[in-house]
Amino acid sequence: MSVLAPPEPALTPVYSYPDALTHVPTHYCPGCTHGIAHRLIAEVIDEMAAKERTIGVASVGCSVFAYRYFGVDFAQAAHGRAPAMATGVKRVRPEALVFTYQGDGDLASIGAAEILHAAVRGEQITVFFVNNAIYGMTGGQMAPTTLLGQTTTSSPAGRDRATMGTVLRMSELLAQVDGAAYVVRRSLHDVVQIKRAKKAIRRAFEVQEQGLGFAMVELLSSCPTNWGMTPEAALGYIRDEMVPAFPLGDFKVPETRAEAGA
Amino acid sequence: MARELLKGNVAFAEAAIRAGCEAYFGYPITPQTEALEHMAVRMPELGRTFVQAESEVAAINMVYGAAAAGVRTMTSSSSPGVSLMMEGLSYMAGSEVPAVVVDVMRGGPGLGNIAPAQSDYTQMVKGGGHGDYRQIVLAPASVQELIDHTVLAFDLADRYRIVSVVLADGSLGQMMEGAELPAMRPPRAADASPAWALSGAKGRDTNLISSIHLDPDEEERFNHHLQAKYAAIEAAEIRYEEHLLDDASIAVVAFGTAARLAKTAIAGERAAGVAVGLFRPITLWPFPTDALRDLSERVEAILVVEMNMGQMLEDVQRVVAERCPVGFFGRTGGVMPMPEEIAARIRALAVELGAAVSDAPEEVRT
């Protein structure tokens, strides 16, 4: 039987490599969501056609080499100091789209003062805060964001409220600050959440473009390596353990564009 | 420009503006705060950047960011604040960005006090932060020099992609003296920013400002590159003053305000017939090693005078290497060495060396 094959549809790629990413393979562990966060940011930079005027500020943590993966100008800040460095960059290059990319040890612990006061000043920068509830790079020690009872190499019997306190929710904290214009928490544990995260990343860059003030997107992220889990189990851990401790949502959004622009 | 009566802190801040400083970041600390306050008025007036940071840690990292973006930028502070900047200074050395830091030193350690001292020689000259790095350190002894060194600091920082420090003390910051400010230089045009600076990768490859070299061999190669640059600076940028040294048998070695106080003592001792002069390092790094070594072959004794307990003394001893005896007189904790005290030390040395001198200076309690 000879049936004429239907004409082949032209193959148009619907999922291509973002221009704002280099082709350097990342050093992230299998199943780590840092890679997803990178891709989302790069896609948004492409969509905004902002690659040639974007300046990133990398932090100290597993994402220390972020500058290798983004095809944009980059600075590599000291541990926790990225918001201060980004302040210096943005103040003298107001036309640039400036973002920091920071882990939870970097942003919520050693850099707590720098992030708080960047928000207080209403710095026109965009912060991507990757919260994986642990220090990834140094091998899994407790962070201010570590869950109560979570075991880490420096809380081997589990985080104990009496001596170690409990989770620091930076988005809720920063939303209290008048200079913060946009503060939201998203998660990277499934496709729906990832799509929501991307929208927030876009909005956070737009807030900077519109000069509305400080913008931060917190991204709940996985660290299968230091959590001692498979990549899949790690995504489940975000969903089942982290999301209840770090509720997703919008903590601060510009009221209306018209008002905020006034 | 005409001579005006200027307060040191205001003078260096205005000098920085005229040298094209486009961004100032600082945190209040006595005895330096008038500089920050001057910047708070003048920088916005000129459409330039002024930010009062939340700490000196943040201030130096803001400087790091602005420097990475290719503009002339600075901070100023005093000893405890400068201690907090060591991390940032090490990073800036490690990524070769130019910037200026003015340190108006005060008494320490710890919170100490707000009185003039030379307490930061070691942390600024030797590098208080981690790693094998250097920064150019200029030591002014008058308000005029505070102005001139600030301008020079920007030029040297840019020329060598290095941090330049103006190491003043509380008395220089607070004193008022007649001095002349330079003419206003225009800030660098945006399109004239250095090729390495972060400006957005438009029509060029991406730029990176970073101090990380994870591969030890690569880090070592980078360090050798830094050392070569430092050697070039040592060959070209040493500055010092020789005062009444031609026939001197005793040389006082002192920098900054201590040198100025020593000059008064030297004038008195000269009048009494003591062959004494002053060797004043102006660049503390690069240190005037060769000139001091030559001097140690010509004189019979050296007296180091500092407003600390002998931080530069170690460098003088290293260079002199027992070619002649090296004595030391220092007051510390914010106490200034008075000319009569210095004169007494000079006189004692002269007597020891068997010089015939007239009426001994009044002994003072030290």
Ligand SMILES: Cc1ncc(C[n+]2csc(CCOP(=O)(O)OP(=O)(O)O)c2C)c(N)n1
């Ligand atoms: C001043 C300083 N202190 C400590 C360190 C060591 N250090 C490197 S990364 C890190 C924690 C990183 O954790 P996080 O910010 O949560 O990022 P992650 O690695 O999890 O992505 C620490 C403590 C350092 N580099 N500098």
Ligand code: SF4
């Ligand atoms: S250690 Fe954790 S955060 Fe770091 S790359 Fe691996 S999985 Fe990601």
